[in-house]
Amino acid sequence: MAIRSSLEIAPGSVVEVYRQPDGDTSPVTAVLTNLSTNLAKANAVELLLLSSSDAPLASTTLTAQGSGYTSVPAARVTSKVKVAPELQVRMELNGLTIGNAGLNYRVNDVLTLGCGASTKPTLTVTAVDINGRVLSLGITTRGFLTTLAREQVGLKTTGGKGRDLILSATYRVASFVLLTPGSGYSELPIVDIDGPAAGTISLTPNIQPRHRLVRQELAVDEFIVVKDLPLTPGDTLVVKASASVAVKVIE
Known part of the structure; x- marks a missing residue:
């Protein structure tokens, strides 16, 4: 033995x-x-x-979202596999920095970010000064994004007459979509993430x-x-x- x-x-x-x-x-x-x-x-x-x-590979489970992304990373399986799966990365809004506070905004104005998405991120103005310059914002919805825009200019405002607000946005991974499962695995799948990242993404295979x-x-x-x-x-x-x-x- x-x-x-x-x-x-x-x-x-x-x-x-x-x-x-x-x-x-x-x-x-x-x-x-x-x-x-x-x-x-x-x-x-x-x-x-x-x-x-x-x-x-039946599906994937996201165990860490990372943070600080400014572009969509590519994901690919680098383990030994005969036919590699296809994975698509979906992103969501993670953080904001005010570059230009704008004018004439009001508390509770709702802003929509310009990103390539079926569901775009929305923000709510939470504080302004006497001239309607934005002091703080809250993230209302984080969106479901396939393309990203780091600098946000000319945001669409629902209600109010605010203008000239400029924001810098960062993003995190929201999910992975398994487009094709692949076949012929001879070891646990390892997923390699391309692109700039200030965080770590890991996947757990669902066998x-x-x-x-x-x-x-x-x-x-x-x-x-x-x-x-x-x-x-x-x-x-x-x-x-x-x-x-x-x-x-x-x-």
């Missing part, structure tokens, strides 16, 4: 634990042990398969249920053994766990 992989997984992780080597068709056995010390709670542990022949080999609630020190998994070269085993888990893959 030889150990092919042995590692510990932190709570809440999705981790690639083993990849079948090229030219190897021998079956393996996976042993998963709950290392949690929480006696009052059973913890969910899942063993998943990313097949080298067919393991589509389709048909690739779940086992899901079980484990008590403290309880373990499960999944015997004689028939893997083909390039197949990858992934563990998703809500608790600390020890994983061994043996032949």
Whole structure:
């Protein structure tokens, strides 16, 4: 009996634990042990398969939005995959700086930003001086944007006679749209973000249920053994766990 992989997984992780080597068709056995010390709670542990022949990326989950974007970043999967998926990034308004405070604005005036979007960001004037110069603004809706404009000039005002307000805007990622899922994954998808960014974006792959080999609630020190998994070269085993888990893959 030889150990092919042995590692510990932190709570809440999705981790690639083993990849079948090229030219190897021998079956393996996976042993998963709950290392949690929480006696009052059973913890969910899942063993998943990313097949080298067919393991589509079902969807993506945005886990960090980043901030300070002034242009739309491109997203692409850089992991080993036969047919890469297509991802489209959608942005939303994140921050504003007043460049020119304008004149004749009133509190509660509603302003619409000029961006390429089906849903444009809107702002509400929250404070002005005696001449109607804007002192502060609130973001009413953040929009759903595919193109960005950093400098906002000639904003459309609903009500009032305000003019000449100039704003500088920054944005954050609102969501990713999965245009095509791709196929033939041999490892967990890694998404590379292009373009300038003052924040970090990360994705968690949502693996389709048909690739779940086992899901079980484990008590403290309880373990499960999944015997004689028939893997083909390039197949990858992934563990998703809500608790600390020890994983061994043996032949």
